[in-house]
Amino acid sequence: MAFVSRPPLLLLSCIICHALIASAAGEQSYKILSTSSLKPQAVCSEPKGIPSSSSGATVPLNHRHGPCSPAPTKKEPTFEERLRRDTLRAGYVQRKFSTNHRGGGVLQSEAVKVPTELGSPQDTLEYVITVGVGSPAVQQIMTIDTGSDVSWLHCNSNSTAGTTPFDPTKSNTYAAFPCGAPACAQLGAESNACSNSQCQYMVRYGDGSNTTGTYGSDTLALGSDTVKGFQFGCSRVEEGFGDKTDGLMGLGGDAPSLVSQTAATYGKAFSYCLPASSDSKGFLTLGAETSTTGFVMTEMLRSQQSPTFYGVLLQGIKVGGEQLSVAPSVFSAGSVMDSGTIITRLPPTAYTALKTAFKEGMKQYSTAPARSILDTCFDFSGQDNVTIPTVALVFDGGKVVDLDANGIIFGSCLAFTDTGDDGSTGIIGNVQQRTLEVLYDVGQSVFGFKSNAC
Template sequence: MAFVSQLLLVLSCIICHVLIAGAASEQSYKILSTSSLKPQAVCSDPKVNPSSSSGTTVPLNHRHGPCSPAPSKKEPAFEELLRRDQLRAGYVQRKFSKNHRGGGLQQSEELKVPTELGSSLDTLEYVITVGVGSPAVQQTMTMDTGSDVSWVHCNSNSTAGSTPFDPAKSSTYSPFLCGAAACTQLGAEANTCSNSECQYMVRYGDGSNTTGTYGSDTLALGSDTVKDFQFGCSRVEEGFGDKTDGLMGLGGDAQSLISQTAAKYGRAFSYCLPPSPGSKGFLTLGAQTGTTGFATTGMLRSEQAPTFYGVLLQGIKVGGEQLSVAPSVFSAGSVMDSGTIITRLPPTAYTALKTAFKDGMKQYPPAPSRSILDTCFDFSGQDNVSIPTVALVFDGGAVVDLDANGIIFGSCLAFTGTDDDESTGIIGNVQQRTLEVLYDVGQSVFGFKPSAC
């Protein structure tokens, strides 16, 4: 009888274990390697799967990682990076507010044209390499979906760019005259006249600024060339500590690369931000062959602030379960931004998210907050950690499952809250990692395709 009792006890424990394991498996988890949270010294082999069969694709890399073609420069400390990110997010959010009469993403009527025409350069993390001029000079430029005016360093005394562009050595360079349409298109606050040539000026939110001649030249993008590409030739600079050669604006206004190449690439582009600084991504310019494999949702635009691309969230899932947050909480809209690091959510949604996420992370000790991130964990001694899945649900039902590296940033949940539920949210670049994010501006559609890099 003792043997039978022991056998029944063992069977009972096995059944109990199976039931517990089964209950746990109903929740969805991802495995995150803690090595991906640390600085990497070696560039890993690319896993790049651009879906477009038309247009052109160029490599995209984290500017501080081992894959970057830019001269090495130490990445800012974690807290400093988040401080700068807060400045960037504040700039973007000040541009927009909820339009209570019509809803959607609109600029507040009370806001005036800002004195800063861009935002902090120090938050821009991803670079591409292009050729400028004839013969082409290789330029490594930061990519920014929140800027329109592109420019390169032309000042030989610059400490920022590694290879200043010399327009005198290009047979195809041409400065714009002061009365040219391209010059007046910059706006009264962004252009002046010097010796009958158009001078541009861009002042960023961190106090840095660039001024020089606005002109055009041939731009080489992979195997493609773009003639008469309009950009600034920076002569006077202040506050630059970056080691890249300039900035490529991918915003929605007339001066951006996307608008300038509309006839060639159909106002469509996509990119994949790599999971870590030690891996590679891509930027593709050109219309997709279709949206097969993409989860799609509508794109919101504002006539008052045409630079930015907006999107409408409807909900969030954690561990496969939809949070009890009404879709109306997200009605102010969100800006999809490659230059903001951390995603900003309405406080109601963020509180629900972090509560559910903490419930799924009870096996890891909590850690102190780090700057704007207040949901952090102690992963000491762990090579791999199990984290609940997080998925964003967009208007129309598109569900975008985030990569593990798109959920955790520096051992913290990579989300924070906005000031209130009326504030515009931001979808930051951490959450976009490994996704091919399609901006079909012509069709006003966003697309998201998983595991592209």
């Protein structure tokens, strides 16, 4: 198993027990899904919820495509193209935790020596925030990624990304790190170099795109909060970027991430709520309130080999209120909680049981051909609303998280697929996280899930 758990704390155990949301008698077995939520909309709706914390720094979070997006208009990729890119992303994550590859857990090819390589992140990442960088602050639209540590911005005036590059010479607070600075050393030997006595970062991605530039710091504005000394890469040489965002904000678990950088201020805790669809809004909160009121809490797992990622342990799955007959040992490899992967990957044994039970509850609808990696699809033609079985994830300790209807169906298909073999690490994708406030309390090594948060 790639993930290791943290020794239990008595106080933490009490908090988790107190936060447990029971799912016994009276549990709903069906949900109503509006088919309009499966189609692109033209108007952005007002946010439905607010973060649970009023003490942290909160910024709006939006899907990169759709009427709520602050990013420049770009043709949205097709459903099949999104899933093709998603396969690249998931494949990378799973290889990082594979015990079958040579090297015992981390693929040893040249393509993955750079820790921040993620497959095809500029195309797979789907959620963006708007922040201010520099003094005076310049608005920057950045994709967020819990599977990345190094944050960076386009600073090259010849950038092909279609954005206005950040110019550090116009900021009164920008400073490049010297080559021997601790921040430079945290990038790792494979990810930094030296040029003109300044630290240079290097990020290379599996699709051939890459970015190289100066690693430095500047002031970061997150809503009404200001973070001094925000460390990021200023991209000068790049290839293959066409995402029309200004850069990437790393929310991973290793030293260079924004979460680690701001631990002294915000307590190494953050949360987000991914909206139900691209025509609604969510939020990202740094320094999220760690009170567990209203949250289902479960332990966070970490990997020494891949400290970037945050893991969780599934115990089972419920469909229509009934737990599937799948042994907890099937999930023993753990799952990565990932904002950048779209579709949840389950061990084949669990996925087969899930789709069988789900199909049984969908007999009133005609089936439809498979779409890319999704093989359990339905024909909702002429339907304004459809009735679907509930799906809930059961985490370690029997903690039940009920999924939103928009977290079950994606493009008229069941939004799950399999990992390929029962020994592979699973992935909890962003579709399943929709409308939940997902709390990453990294300091206490626990996850929290709060329903109907946005």
